[in-house]
Amino acid sequence: MLRTHTCGDLRPSDLGKEVCLQGWVRFSRDHGGVAFIDLADRYGITQVVFDPEATKDVDVNALGAVIDTFSRESVVQVNGTVRNRVEGTEDERNPTGAIEVLIRSAKLLNKSAIPPLEIGDQKEGVLPGEDVRMKYRYLDLRRSEMIHAMEFRSRFLHLAGQYLESQKFIEIETPILGRSTPEGARDFIVPSRIHPGTFYALTQSPQLYKQMLMVASMDRYYQVARCFRDEDSRKDRQPEFTQLDMEMSFVDSKDIQDMIEGLVAFIWKGLYNEDLQIPFRRLPYPVAMEKYGSDKPDLRYGLELHTLTEVVKDAPYNIFQKIIANGGIITGINIKKDLAGDKIGRNEVDRYIAYVKKIGMGGLTWMRAKDGTLDSNIVKYFTPEIIENLKKEMEVEDGDLLFLLAGPRKATLEGAGTLRRKLAEDLDLIPKGVHDFFWLVDCPMFDVDPVTGKKDAFHHPFVLPDEKYEEGFCFDLCLDGNELGSGSQRIHDVEVQKEVFRQLGMSEEKMEEDFGFFLRALSYGAPPHGGIALGIDRFVTILLGKDTIRDVIAFPKNKVGTSLLDDSPAKVDDDKLDELQIMSMAIDDIEFDEEETEE
Ligand code: ASP
Secondary structure, three states: OOOOOOOOOOOHHHOOOEEEEEEEEEEEEEEOOEEEEEEEEOOEEEEEEEOHHHOOOOOHHHHHHHHHOOOOOOEEEEEEEEEEOOOOOOOOOOOOOOEEEEEEEEEEEEOOOOOOOOOOOOOOOOOOOHHHHHHOHHHHOOOHHHHHHHHHHHHHHHHHHHHHHHOOOEEOOOOOEEOOOOOOOOOOEEEOOOOOOOEEEEOOOOHHHHHHHHHOOOOEEEEEEEEEOOOOOOOOOOOEEEEEEEEEEOOOHHHHHHHHHHHHHHHHHHHHOOOOOOOOEEEEHHHHHHHHOOOOOOOOOOOOEEEOHHHHOOOOOHHHHHHHHOOOEEEEEEEOHHHOHHHOOHHHHHHHHHHHHHOOOOOOEEEEEEOOEEEOOOHHHOOHHHHHHHHHHHOOOOOOEEEEEEEOHHHHHHHHHHHHHHHHHHOOOOOOOOOOEEEEEOOEOEEEOOOOOOEEEOOOOOEOEOOOOOEEOEEEEEEOOEEEEEEEEEOOOHHHHHHHHHHOOOOHHHHHHHHHHHHHHHOOOOOOEEEEEEEHHHHHHHHHOOOOHHHHOOOOOOOOOOEOOOOEOOOOOHHHHHHOOOOOOOHHHOOOOHHHHOO
């Protein structure tokens, strides 16, 4: 190695040493013929100085000419002596900030084009738009914040692997080119050249492979697995993402949860040197929906929902009556006076009304608690007894502001949950730097469409159902209002698996066609088993307090699934398509029939 140290290494204990550093010219300034250069690499920044007066036995003119070529972000090498910085110019925020290197010789290793973004310490607002960061991602990644994110992610995964290996898990890679199956999201399809007209699908998750690994007696499997789902862009989704995927044999739900708690606590200790409080709380799904309007609520603040259907059911208020008759729900949030409920004025209330309409709710009923009673245009329908019960249920005191939502059960609870989150943001109730894990448990096996009665798997069709096929033995790990991952006990009896497929509306032929291979595997002594997968991108994003998962992925796609770095997806040459026996469908190749399009 030519370099003797990295740009983060040198300290006052190195004074007088002859060193060689290599790195990038982050910043340079000239003070009356003395050049100060911030030399940067992944490990830090060291100030190196060209000081002709202080440099003996060296052709300083020649050296100066080399230093003059050191443009921003060029990669250079300097040799020199470690010395103290001039008193008063030390930089305490930088670990190398007490020393500098007096340059005795230097070399330009590779000149950089003028960088389109500022890489040095970001002052507020200096960072360019995300498009520029994506296009020049290799420069964006040079920023210390991004380097830290990459190092943190790497450490996280390393700790996970270390723990799982210690628990006898083996890492097994499963195929990325698999079979297109109808469950879950849309597949990315890959045409086969050797078998024209047939296609692989990029695997949405290793689910079936990991279950077959249990049939294969592997007992404990894990993988840092890349998963591919062709979904429309949503806020924090990427077409490819990473899961820490696991499966275990001869376990029940508690065994899997215990294992994950041990894993997360181990990672926590490794990252923060702190003991994480385990076991995590359990929150039943029906309670989560009823109290928080979400299957992954943020429990770090209150603003709980109160179901009021029973309380107001006798009020002769038409809208409520209709909703109740149709099996709907009335739910409310109390914005207490001490959360500034009394400061939310009429205009703001109107904005919340507009907000709930925007998220698809019919409307918002509101009331203020004043002089021991409630003030609202609907209280005329309430008997004193209803008012008293409502106040009791919602723990109302003077100065509180009440928001009520009414409508079909699930949609209304979800709407109220979204409103709850919005209020928490607006009222600044979400604590920073505090994390809260819990398990969502007691989930249903199926989501049933209230209108058509059609069933969808609540998690996926491989979850072990209870005897009535109503609840599934499945659970979600949640953190700060996010779902980190889902796990479950799996079906290991082929007949139960077929029954679940049947309840999902699958014919015997379709079952055989799409899942015959898997049903066959289950029929050869599949052990009781279960597992889970944790979303690594999201987990790391939350721990680092980032706004988007794109900030913890080296080369992400943008919000519309495009990689601005290499401009994918892109057209391919016709001869490549010919080989695959695929016709080019590029828009500009499509010939319009003029006559037909004339009108
Ligand atoms: N395969 C599931 C998923 O992708 C996780 C699991 O059940 O292990 O979300």
